[in-house]
Amino acid sequence: MGWMVEASTAARGADRVFLVSLGISVFFLVFITALMIYFVIRYSKKRHPQAENIEGNVWLEITWTVIPLMVFLSIFYYGWTNFDYTRNPPRDAMVVNVLGRQWAWSFEYPNGKVTSVLYAALGKPMRLDIRSADVIHGFFVPAFRLKMDAVPGHVNTTWFEPTRLGSYDIECTVICGVDHSYMLSKVVVVPVEEFKAWYFGGDDAPEPGKGVATAKEPEGDNSGGVKGEVPALAILRAKDCLMCHSIDGKPMVGPTLKGLYGSTETVVSGGKERAVKVDDAYLKVAIQAPEASIVKGYPPTMPPAALSPAELSQVLDYIKSLK
Amino acid sequence: MSLQASAHAEPRDDFGAKLGMWLFLVTEMILFGGLFIGYSYMRSKYPAEFHHAGSELNATIGILNTLVLLTSSLTVVLAIVSLQRGEKGKTVAFLGATLFLAALFLVDKGIEWTGEIGRGLYPNAPHLATLPPGEQVFFGLYYTMTGLHGLHVLAGMGVLGWALTRVMRGRISRDHAVVLENAGLYWHLVDVIWIFLLPLFYLAA
Amino acid sequence: MSAPSATASASEPSFLVDQGPRHGLLAWLTTTDHKRIGLMYLAAMVTFFFTGATIGIFMRLVQLSSLSHMMTAQTYNALFTVHGVIMIFLFVIPGLPAVFGNFFLPLQIGARDVAFPRLNLASWYFFMAGAVLAITSLFTGGGPPDTGWTFYAPFSIKTGTNVTLAVFAAFVLGFSSMLTGVNFITTIHRMRAPGMKWFRMPLFCWSLYATAWVQILATPVLAITLVLVILERLFGIGIFDPAKGGDPLLYQHLFWIYSHPAVYIMILPAMGAITEIIPTFARRTIFGYKAIAFSSMAIAGVGSLVWGHHMFTSGMSLTGDMIFSLLTMIVAVPSAIKVFNWTATLYKGSIDFQPPLLYALTFIFLFCIGGLTGVMQGALAVNQHVHDTYFIVGHFHYVMFGGTGIAFFAALLYWFPKMFGKMYSRKVAYIAWFPIFVGFNMLYFTMLVLGLEGMPRRYYHHLPQFDTGHVVATVGSWILVSGLLILFGNFAYALFKGKKAGSNPWGGPTLEWTTASPPPQENFATIPTVTGPPYAFPVEPRP
């Protein structure tokens, strides 16, 4: 499949099963279609005015029961062996906790690092323990032919071993609310050394993969801002605020944070609309108990943020600075 | 055209009516079957919690209600026997007894539910939310299954009550018994379902 | 024909003429005549089909570009949910059994009506009530549901949209379907004409019989599942809610226990209709009558065992994955048997290539693509990649639209003259075929490819690399629409201005062709006595 990248060991296996079953299918489809067309022409009323009443043939029936059965069973077996492979991670695989929630993925590494992009080392198996914080999501990496749902209350496990450097889409495949189709991320496969440098490096270790094909950053993330504001921005990114809020004035899932402070807007609380002036008190509530009042025109989907008081005041100052 | 209309009247097909009723009962069996699947799924997930939560229920009322329903099943079937023997008075009496027992069952059920609700054991109750998840599921299933069963008891009472008036007016008689037989079938199924609910909930502990 | 020669005397008025004390609309709304009820279903269903299809067209417009903003994401989510609910519960599931089953089951077995005519009317009212509720759910409460037609918990219990009412609508529709099933089984057991042994029944009746069993054995599970969702939303019983210890996978099991068999409710009657059409135009008896009859029952039976193939990536146990994949392969065998027998029926026939046959053969082709993609995604390794992508969307449009939908058109083309006594223009029916066929494949084959490339389903916004594919598909949808408009325009024209059709315009062998077109209210002047197999050729010419 030239135009489709195979970037993991399992992808190759899955494609082979696919191609075999495709071949069989095309064969039968062409065979039956050709036969139908041939019969329609050969036995048309004109060429064959007198029909023969053939009622059936036991041997034929047996043949076309048994042959498809055999074919189907072998497709099953072939598919099963390759599937089994993706469900049995090797023991030495690195275990990453994947958490899906409306509408973002986050990845927690054994050493506690948490990212919103999945970094993986070329040729090293990685096991994913997939969980969900709210509703069902589907963790899908087309280039790995890999899919596993994130089901609340369950931990679903799968694994992969990347075979190709690059940055590949992660998509959510289970309908999970308005922004289901924006619940995207990337897997960035980098050479082992680069991965190690990031993984064992401190908090300020450079993100891997900058040399590789560019991982698409969340929109609205223009982190090249003024120096003094970077810590607050880092918090916003780490807490996934930027998945839903822009700082450049563009409305995304949630309203933009730019020019927010001091403005007056309409919110809905307890089913009633009222106008509020955005000040510190309002922002605190809006961030820590977002369900209490919903900005008009937006869905009630913002999760309450777990920010420490220090972080909160940093974020507030930052929002104030976004004129 | 009037000739046509009479031609339309097929010969009465009692067996067909009964077959139709049985097919309908199949759907009822599977309806509750779905709930039983849910129950066993959850029980295999939370055996200990189910065991514990079951002890919160009032087994005495459950057993009492079983006896009530079993007896009501008996009276229905006796009503049919008496109908076939042409003893209309008895039929009416038996059906009346059935209705009485059914009402008794619902009253018992009401007392029981009131008690549990009083103790804060109902879905979305603050107290229930403090219990382990498995017990919350147990009570969710308990209210769903006994509640749905209760609705069936109500429906059965409606059907039997209607049959009773028809017996009294002579519309159901020895030669027109199939309506009562079908109503009886329905009632027995309601009974059978309860037979399963008893051990699932009340004797689980 | 060795079977009956019973005829309705030409003087009897057709069932379309009011014969009771009531007239006009009221006469229709209170009728217990299975033919009138069938037509009432037809009218309702064509309306729903066009509504659902129009929504489909809108969804295609959104996908024209990855930058499209013609509606909000919330609206799009509502659209595919409503599209799915309408198409599944209001069109393909009731489709053939309720329309053609009601109309032709009694005619084909030589009866005057179904076993419980009043129950039949009640089913129609349940159906309409369900439809009204479904429509109401769009405009009340929190707005149209946005969960997809599968209503997966816990999203369906958390979303603020009007899932409760929509789900209740599906519950009522299920009730209607169940009652129809009860009615048909009883009818087939009790009402067959003298001499109409089981193996003398037309195969359409066999397929209805198999369908009816699925209807009564599977639908109640859906009913109870939906009740649980409603209770969950209203009272928080916690069975599907992980926060309270419930399990979303239990929902999926219960949902698919019904909804997989439901796909066979959709396809079996369609296959039955195709089985009627092919011998009629091949002018010869069906090949492998018993094989086809038994394969219907086999599909119904084995079809109840494969529901888990919708859950391969949900975290089901590996054993479960394996067993369900294996059973999925086995359920494809009886479908294969049917396809081979249909093809063999063309062999040494004397083929009269009329529109119904063209559409029937198109059905076989499109259904094969749908079925074969089904087998591919039933293979675990492939499913893991294509699950919940446009590959699945392609698969089920091929089987549901290319299969059941096209079979519905074929059946309409075949039986239209019998139902209305009018003949449509055959030439126009051929002309309509080209855009339908071309547009269909452009639309849905492209979806298969998109899915393979990794385009997830239920996506309001697609990544830019999928742009080309989506444009091709959308253009295909326009071509398809033009074909469908021609086809239905043709029917509409024929309804009012069509030439009179004789009682047996195609030379059909089964009982419905022995009575007048349209049939009189009593179907047959005298109940026929059947003496031979259903597809006995040559058909004796009738006066």
Add this chain to the structure above:
Amino acid sequence: MTEQTKSMVEHPEESPGYGTFVAVWAALVVLTGLLVFVSHFGQKAAVWGLLTITPLKAGLVFYFFMHLKYEGPLVKGVVFVALGTLLIFFALTYADVAFR
């Protein structure tokens, strides 16, 4: 109606009298008592009681009260199909649940 369907209509007309049914009822009551008794011997006994005695009770109701005993093969078959289907639903759900 066909010849064969007619034969299915015929089921023994002499239905049993009051006595039979009262006896069945008594058996049901005894079985209920037994079930309650058994369930006092711990979880395991309760489950076994549930799995054996309850179907037995249901069977009695079906067989006598619901006249299944006096029905032809068709109605028996209908019930059999329903129970079989349920059994399969259970079994296949357990193909997942039991191997998690």
